[in-house]
Amino acid sequence: MKAEKTSAPGMSRRDFARHAAMAAATAACLPAELLTASPLQTPAPTQQPDEKLSPESQAEVDAKIQAVFRKYGDRLSEAQKADVRRVLTEGQKPLELMRKFPLDNGDQPGNVLKLYPDGSATRETPSR
Amino acid sequence: MLGEDVLYMPVPELGMRIRSKQISPVELTESYLARSERLGPKLNAYATITRELALKQARAAEKEIAAGKYRGPLHGIPYAAKDLLAVKGHPTTWGAKPYAKQMFDYNATVIERLNDAGAVLIGKAAMIELAGGMNYRFASASLTGPAKNPWNEGCWTCGSSSGSGAIASAALAAFAIGTETWGSIICPSAYCGISGLRPTFGRVSRYGAMALAYSLDKIGPMGRTADDCALILSAIAGYDPRDRSSLPAAEASFSASAAESSPLKIGVLTNAWDKPDPEIKAAVDAAIAVLKQHGAGISDAKLPEGPYEAAAGLIVGVEGAAAFRSLIESGKVGELVDPLGQIGGYINEQLSAGDYMRALQIRGIFQKKTDALFDEFDVLAAASLPIAATTLETNLETDLAFSDPLGGIGNLCGLPAISVPCGFTSKTLPIGIQFVGRVRNDRAVVAAASLFQRNTDWHTRRPPIA
Numbered sequence: 001m002k003a004e005k006t007s008a009p010g011m012s013r014r015d016f017a018r019h020a021a022m023a024a025a026t027a028a029c030l031p032a033e034l035l036t037a038s039p040l041q042t043p044a045p046t047q048q049p050d051e052k053l054s055p056e057s058q059a060e061v062d063a064k065i066q067a068v069f070r071k072y073g074d075r076l077s078e079a080q081k082a083d084v085r086r087v088l089t090e091g092q093k094p095l096e097l098m099r100k101f102p103l104d105n106g107d108q109p110g111n112v113l114k115l116y117p118d119g120s121a122t123r124e125t126p127s128r
Numbered sequence: 129m130l131g132e133d134v135l136y137m138p139v140p141e142l143g144m145r146i147r148s149k150q151i152s153p154v155e156l157t158e159s160y161l162a163r164s165e166r167l168g169p170k171l172n173a174y175a176t177i178t179r180e181l182a183l184k185q186a187r188a189a190e191k192e193i194a195a196g197k198y199r200g201p202l203h204g205i206p207y208a209a210k211d212l213l214a215v216k217g218h219p220t221t222w223g224a225k226p227y228a229k230q231m232f233d234y235n236a237t238v239i240e241r242l243n244d245a246g247a248v249l250i251g252k253a254a255m256i257e258l259a260g261g262m263n264y265r266f267a268s269a270s271l272t273g274p275a276k277n278p279w280n281e282g283c284w285t286c287g288s289s290s291g292s293g294a295i296a297s298a299a300l301a302a303f304a305i306g307t308e309t310w311g312s313i314i315c316p317s318a319y320c321g322i323s324g325l326r327p328t329f330g331r332v333s334r335y336g337a338m339a340l341a342y343s344l345d346k347i348g349p350m351g352r353t354a355d356d357c358a359l360i361l362s363a364i365a366g367y368d369p370r371d372r373s374s375l376p377a378a379e380a381s382f383s384a385s386a387a388e389s390s391p392l393k394i395g396v397l398t399n400a401w402d403k404p405d406p407e408i409k410a411a412v413d414a415a416i417a418v419l420k421q422h423g424a425g426i427s428d429a430k431l432p433e434g435p436y437e438a439a440a441g442l443i444v445g446v447e448g449a450a451a452f453r454s455l456i457e458s459g460k461v462g463e464l465v466d467p468l469g470q471i472g473g474y475i476n477e478q479l480s481a482g483d484y485m486r487a488l489q490i491r492g493i494f495q496k497k498t499d500a501l502f503d504e505f506d507v508l509a510a511a512s513l514p515i516a517a518t519t520l521e522t523n524l525e526t527d528l529a530f531s532d533p534l535g536g537i538g539n540l541c542g543l544p545a546i547s548v549p550c551g552f553t554s555k556t557l558p559i560g561i562q563f564v565g566r567v568r569n570d571r572a573v574v575a576a577a578s579l580f581q582r583n584t585d586w587h588t589r590r591p592p593i594a
Contacts, residue, residue, distance in 0.1 A: 064478040072474050075459050080471050087468075087475050095483060098435040098442065103489050110491030110541075111343055 053092055061092050130159040135299040136590055139356040142302055143201035146193065153193070153204030157186035157248050160206040164251060164300040167593060171281070172273040173294040175211035175221055177251040182206060185248040192246070202363055203246030208295045208304045211252040212259060212338035213347075215239055222338045223270050223288075224257035226460040236336025237371070238305060238347055238364045245363040250301055254291030257464050259312060261340040261448040263472035267520050269465050274520045277319060278591035279557055283517035286315035289350065293320035296350045298593050303351035303360055307337065309344045309444060310539045311532065317350055317547040318512035318560025323577065323587060324350040325357035328567050329542025330375040331382065332361070333368030341447035343373070344440070344539055353587050354548055354577030358384040361570065379568055392506045392576055394419060394563075395429025400510030400534045411551030411559040412511045415580060419509075422583050424576070429508055432497045437536035439487035439494075445476040446484045468525070495541045502566035507576045510534055512547040512560030534564060544570040548577045549586040558586075 053061065068084050069076070076084065134142070134151065145151040161179055168174045189204035209215065212222050214232035221227050239249065254272040256264060267274035267284040275290035277283040278298040285293040289306030293316030296304045306313045308326045317324025325348045332347040339345060349360035362384040367377035374380060396416055404412075420426045455461045456473035464470050501508065514530060522528065538545055543564050550561040563576040581587050 067478055068474045071477075072459075075462060076471070076474075080467075083467070084471055084475060087471070088478065091475075094435070094438040095442070098438040098483070098486060098490065101435050101486075101490055103486065103493075107489045108492050109485055109488030110495055111488050 053089070057092050057096060061089050064088050129162055130156060132299065132590065135159060135163060135302075136352065136588075137302075138352045139205055139302055139359055140201055142205055143203065146204045147198055149193070153186045153189040153248065154183065156204065157182050157206045157250060160250055160299075160301050163298075164208075164295070167298055168251070168295075168300055171276045171278060171294045171298060171593075172254055172270070173275060173291045173298070173300060174208070175223065175252045175254050175272055175291065176219055178215070178218055178249055181215075181218070182248050182250040185243075189246050189248060199244075199246035200363075201359055202242065204248060205246075205302045206248040206250045207242065208251045208253045208292065208301045209236075209239060209242075209249060210255050210289050210292050210304070210306050212255060212307060213239055213252075213305065214336035215249065215252065218252065220252070220338075221271055222258055223255035223272070225271055225463045225465065226455060228271060232336070234336060237333035237368050239336065241364045241366065242305075247363070251295075253289070253295055253304055253306075256288035256290055256312075257466065257469060258452065259288040259307060259309060259338065259340045261309075261444075261452060262461060262464060262466075262469040262476075264466040265468040265523060265525050266466055267518075267522065267524075269469055271465070276520065277517050277557075278593045279321060280517065280555070281593075282519055283557065284319065284520050284522070286311075286319040286517065288312040289316045289324075292316060292350050293322065293324075296320065296322045296324075296352070297591055299590070303349055303356060305347060305360075305364070306350045307345060307347045308539070309340045309346075310440060311535050313346075313348050313350060314512050314535065314545055314547045314560075314562055318549075318562070319517040319558065321549040321552075321558030321560075321586070321589065321591065322350055323352060323354050323357050323546065323548045323581075324348065325354070325361060325570070325574070326538075326545045327361055327365065327382075327570050328375070328544045330371075330373045331365045331380050331544075331568075331570065333366070333371040333374050335368055335370035339451045341444045342451070343447060344444060346542075353581055354546055354574050355384070355581075357546065358382070358574045358578075375568075382570060391423045391425055392419075392572065392579065393425040393427075393504065394576060395501065395505035395508045396426060397431060397508050397510040397534065398428050399430050401514035402530060404511050404514035405516065405553070407553045408511050408514055408516065408559050412509075412561050415550040415561045415584070416509060418583050419576070419580055422579055424579065429501060429505060431501075431533050431537060432494065434490070434494060434497075436490060436494045436540050437531060437533055439490040440536045440540040442479055442483055442487040443491070443540070446479045446487075449473055449476040449479070491540050494537060498537055498541050498543065499566060502569070506569070506572040507563040507565045508534070509561060509563050509576070512562040516553045516555070516557035516559060534562070538564050542567055544568075544573050546573045546577045548581060549589070550580070550584070551586060552589075
């Protein structure tokens with residue numbers, strides 16, 4: 001029998017909301033998900049005191065930052081680079097929160113392979 | 129030209145007058161076109177007004193109806209479609225400069241279905257660039273500028289169906305089509321004081337619609353009433369083999385006419401929002417009291433706890449980066465208006481396959497947990513948003529720092545939802561209440577909203593725009 005899955009231990013509702021919200025800052029489509037950052041013109045320090053990353057986490061963030069800069073650095077201004085640093089750093093805690101969620105071998109992902117063709121379809125390739 | 133009393137009519141009333149020939153589809157279309165051309169630019173509501181197409185469709189509708197071929201309640205009804213739906217021969221900009229000259233040689237399925245219903249397309253509604261898929265910081269994140277709220281032009285409509293919200297609210301058309309990946313129908317509906325329905329994932333085909341997140345994107349109606357939304361949904365819903373996520377025919381189709389047989393059981397969420405504005409809370413509490421007074425069973429409900437917002441955000445990020453890979457890699461993403469949009473794709477490319485799979489597994493777990501909630505309730509209810517419309521200048525990153533668990537879990541799991549107006553703030557900005565239902569039970573969310581609207585008149589209020 002599977003254990004009941006809950007949110008990360010020791011995570012208050014307020015903490016959870018803040019961290020989850022920051023995760024969504026990497027992918028928002030609603031202002032409610034665009035959170036806790038400073039304007040581009042005045043990049044803020046990347047972490048609040050209570051949100052310091054572990055050395056391992058910081059190393060992961062640094063690697064991601066370097067990957068962006070390596071691939072796209074010549075396109076980015078200094079202000080944009082600061083924003084990239086900030087957003088990636090702020091996104092790390094919620095990512096780790098998600099990783100802490102216990103998953104078992106039998107937890108199938110919430111997506112499916114839909115067989116194609118499905119017997120009723122004729123493929124049409126849209127053109128522009 | 130027809131006056132506001134007609135232009136603000138719900139779709140069934142317009143349809144009835146068209147059918148009985150009290151209103152001409154051509155006259156109705158010309159009236160909405162004139163209003164759209166006068167007020168649309170003021171609100172930045174449109175990407176394109178399709179005058180010639182609209183008049184051609186209106187004349188065809190008029191001719192058919194005169195000949196006794198009445199297609200149904202949308203026949204001759206003018207509407208606007210979010211500018212991420214392909215319309216043959218007209219620009220489809222996705223709200224973004226890199227796609228400003230994009231044209232398709234086919235219609236999106238939704239457009240085809242509305243054509244079949246005899247509806248009249250009067251324009252392509254403005255939107256947030258790429259529906260916010262690369263992220264955004266300001267309301268101005270659009271090829272057409274910030275969409276202005278008809279209730280207060282210094283305020284935003286919300287996004288990403290920003291123009292659709294303005295158009296429905298200001299009666300520039302009888303209804304509009306919007307899309308939602310996370311919040312993009314519910315939020316503009318709440319901010320603009322209209323009724324907006326986010327259907328169950330897979331009920332409405334996305335063929336011909338811009339993809340943002342393949343496993344989250346939905347298309348839905350935005351209009352005057354919940355019943356309008358149901359009517360429009362019945363026209364656009366249905367199986368489509370060209371959308372891999374389309375529900376089977378028997379599950380995808382939707383009938384607007386079937387009634388709820390038993391009193392609704394409504395779970396009022398106690399943890400949907402951390403700190404709702406007191407005026408919003410009071411309006412939603414009053415709305416719940418109305419529902420209770422009219423027979424609904426009311427009790428408290430609570431969303432499960434877990435990292436589903438983070439999972440939903442991650443899925444949007446990964447799928448969005450895949451959907452716009454060529455834009456990101458080419459550097460054309462730098463042409464987006466919004467400073468956050470210019471770099472969001474680069475950041476989202478760093479999300480890993482392992483984390484994406486984890487997010488999908490979390491989705492599977494929370495689909496079950498959420499579904500179990502609906503063993504007790506037909507719908508869950510909460511404020512659509514904890515605040516009213518924000519100003520056009522608001523920094524969305526710094527000034528809207530709140531979590532959205534209901535939007536997160538609702539979109540992650542593909543649940544249907546509707547937002548309808550339930551009051552106003554002291555600054556006369558609309559307040560919305562949302563009802564969220566079990567997957568495939570779009571009928572329940574419509575039933576709850578319809579019950580509310582039969583016993584209130586918030587949805588009949590008109591913004592002070594002229």
